[in-house]
Amino acid sequence: MEVWDLFDENRRPLGKQAGRREPIVKGEFHIVVVVCVINEQNEILLTLRSPDKEKYPGTWENTGGALEAGEESRTAAVRELFEETGIRVRENELHLLDSQMEESAFIDVYVVRKSVPVEKIRLQEGETVDARWVSLDEFCRLGEEEKIAPPIYRRFCRLKGKLDVFIREESRKERYPACRGEKRQESKKMIIIGCSGSGKSTLAKKLGRIMDLPVVYLDALSWDAGWKRKPFAEFDRLTEAEIRKPEWIVDGNFPRTVEHRMDVCDTIVYLDFPRWFCILSVLKRVLTGYGKPRPSMNEGCPEKFDPGFLKRIWNFDQRSKAHYYGYMKKLSGTKLIVLKTRKEVNRFVKQAEKEGRFIPGNYPK
Structure with missing residues (x-):
């Protein structure tokens, strides 16, 4: 039966x-x-x-x-x-x-x-x-x-x-080439983490198109119109519903629950960019998109200048970087990809266009 x-x-x-x-x-x-x-x-x-x-x-x-x-x-x-x-x-x-x-x-x-x-x-x-x-x-x-x-x-x-x-x-x-007999891991559940301003959402959108994977933006799940943050319980419920689906790319940090997403994904992409680069990227984003929501955000959440946000970027390495690297080293069977420059990101995207979901990792456990 x-x-x-x-x-x-x-x-x-x-x-x-x-x-x-x-x-x-x-x-x-x-x-x-x-x-x-x-x-x-x-x-x-x-x-x-x-x-x-x-x-x-x-x-x-x-x-x-x-x-x-x-x-x-x-x-x-x-x-x-x-x-x-x-x-x-x-x-x-x-x-x-x-x-x-x-x-x-x-x-x-x-x-x-x-x-x-x-x-x-x-x-x-x-x-x-x-x-x-x-x-x-x-x-x-x-x-x-x-x-x-x-x-x-x-x-x-x-x-x-x-x-x-x-x-x-x-x-x-x-879209996807055959694996050609190599025992390479296919990426179906990917998370993209890294400091704000490093380009996580942009990369997630590109990879979603290339790999035919639906993209989940945690910022969009977290904020309602008027920059009103959802209660943690509701955000957790919405996030859990997404990551229980068979395949996805999740963009966002949210340190309170990031370890759980690391545990259930098969691929982690960590954008390890210098904080000065991230701050300049955010300032450029504010100047060019002020008053309009980013593509990864909900309507009613316009781009704005937030000194507190810039301060969190400046302190990101001190608060989160060691934690992310430390937890990644504990994982078993997870593909790890660390990218530190725009040139590396561009090479990675080109490789994804060629390899599809069989893109290899580059960070040793």
Whole structure:
């Protein structure tokens, strides 16, 4: 019998499991993956549910299924796609389109570019009975005619904008190179730390685009309009919900909880810039963007001159640097990347464009 791991509303493991046909208690969730396959003609692959299926028999759907106990999200997506269609892909070929909470499950929606003749699609006995490629317009028409399983069509309507963006960005076709047999660690959960003014948010945005990883700005989670700081409990809840997702880049320090983020990430990028450089960068930012919110901030939090902020930058090395280095040395199995100049950052970005998520570390443990 298929067994699922259970999680709470923040995607934290509960240490409990449930069988496929067992009822799930309110407040408990399992994880489901959905894979949207798109060919070179920008058509979507659909499979027809068996007429013997208990739910939505005889309707069209995308590939998908629940994670088995102990399974990772991307691993499950690769498995489900092969089991239901015979299509083989690598984990790093999958692009996470979105992760949503729906009823008693978290739904991780992946998209992958793959062109396979429909006659070569291998259907799963007892699950699917037909397959076809359809255009986006035809997908919508089938959905309006209720020929697509309702949850699939509702999800498509919510994510259509993100799917359109993916299709337009042709450079994503071959975003990540193969690992070429090297046992290099793939980065899926990355944190970027360092003194304010070192360029963390700018780097996070670039890496998010290059590596197809969603970016979380801790400043945006921490501040409401008018520079009103959220209560610690609310900030912690919002942060925890983000880092329980299967992949991300988190930008920001927040020393009170940074050790926890170091523990759960697979990659740390530390921008170790001189404090004079950081202060000049912040002053330049204030002069050029005064009265307007930064891209990594919420509306209602305009750029301003803050002497106390500059003082914290000046004292950063004394208060935080030794702590960060000391804790990084204690970590096991985490990729560590330390960058100390703009030239090093630019080289790192170029390397990421070439290596994708297999970018190597440069700091010895």
